Every structure is written in structure tokens, then in C-alpha cells.
Amino acid sequence: MALMTEHDVLAGVGPRLRALRQARSMSLAALAAETGLTASTLSRLETGKLRPTLEQLLPLARTHGVPLDDLVAAPPTGDPRIHLRPIRRSGFTVVPLTRRPGGIQAYKVIYPPAARTPAKPLRTHDGYEWFYVLNGQVHLFLGDQQYRLGPGEAAEFDTRTPHQIVSAGTEPAELLTLFSAQGEQAHLSSQLG
Structure with a gap:
């Protein structure tokens, strides 16, 4: 199995961000207000013109209510169980x-x-x-x-x-x-x- 490069992991972030925003019928301006990022930055992230940073992805994951792994399409571990830690x-x-x-x-x-x-x-x-x-x-x-x-x-x-x-x-x-x-x-x- 080939290892995914950083470029491979980040390549699909823009389309996933756009799909999440559109699924919520949210404008770039409304998303900017919720995340603290500018509408311009969000647009460049969605079009792939800006490489996302962790500081940008964290508020986006929180706002959309998805794990960070979903934004970057981290490869599945093969184990769907949630490992509970009391x-x-x-x-x-x-x-x-x-x-x-x-x-x-x-x-x-x-x-x-x-x-x-x-x-x-x-x-x-x-x-x-x-x-x-x-x-x-x-x-x-x-x-x-x-x-x-x-x-x-x-x-x-x-x-x-x-x-x-x-x-x-x-x-x-x-x-x-x-x-x-x-x-x-x-x-x-x-x-x-």
C-alpha cells in the first residue's frame, strides 16, 4: 500500500470545504463570521489557491461539526470502533x-x-x-x-x-x-x- 503524501492529503480539502458549506446553505460571509477567517481566505481555501493550515482547519471543523480527519480525508485506520477512555x-x-x-x-x-x-x-x-x-x-x-x-x-x-x-x-x-x-x-x- 502506497503512503499518502502531504500533497495528496491536502488536495481534496477545498472541494470538501465547499461541499460542507453548501450543504448547510451557508454563504462565505456567514462562515467567515462563525470561524473568524475572512471570506477571501475561505474562498481561496475552497478553490485550492491557498494551502490550508491547522489554524484555519480547526475552526472550520468545529463550525461544520466534523472531525478534522474528515476535512483532510485522512486514510481510515480500518477499525471503526470508538476507543472509549473513561x-x-x-x-x-x-x-x-x-x-x-x-x-x-x-x-x-x-x-x-x-x-x-x-x-x-x-x-x-x-x-x-x-x-x-x-x-x-x-x-x-x-x-x-x-x-x-x-x-x-x-x-x-x-x-x-x-x-x-x-x-x-x-x-x-x-x-x-x-x-x-x-x-x-x-x-x-x-x-x-
């Missing part, structure tokens, strides 16, 4: 399920049993969160309200509202969570209460 934070485990930059991110979150969960103040941050309880029970503290959710139940909320999620039982609780720092709603809702 992250342990403050007593719970977070498993990232998505690899693309920006947009809605998916996680599996495992909360330890209630007896092992230290009490913490409610927190706020920019974004929007949706979660679905896979196993166990959780308490959702949302402002001055408290909700108990079990397997098969879901909730969504604006994370600027003071909140906390903790296990409500003696077993760990497992949740599938969608989170967006941009405040995009998941379009899946559940009545809380």
Missing part, C-alpha cells in the same frame, strides 16, 4: 461517546451509590443538558426543586439553572447524557415531576 471526576465516571469537536456531545455517566456521594452546592454553567437513566435511580436537583428518576426516564434542562445530579440508591446509577455548551436543545423532552 474519565473519573469527583467520584463519578464519565465515558465520552463522541469525538467530534463542538455541537452536542454524548456521554455515559456513572454516578456512585448515594452513600459515597459527597454533598456539593448546586452549580451553573452555560449549556443545555438532556439525560436518560439506563440503570439505577438519580436525584435531579434543579433550582429549588428535586426530582427522582429511574430507568427509562429522561430529563432536560438549561444548565444556567442551579443543578446537581446524584445517585438516589445503594447501587451506581448509569445515565446517557447529551450536553451542548452552545445551548442547543436536544429536541427530546420529558415532563419532570
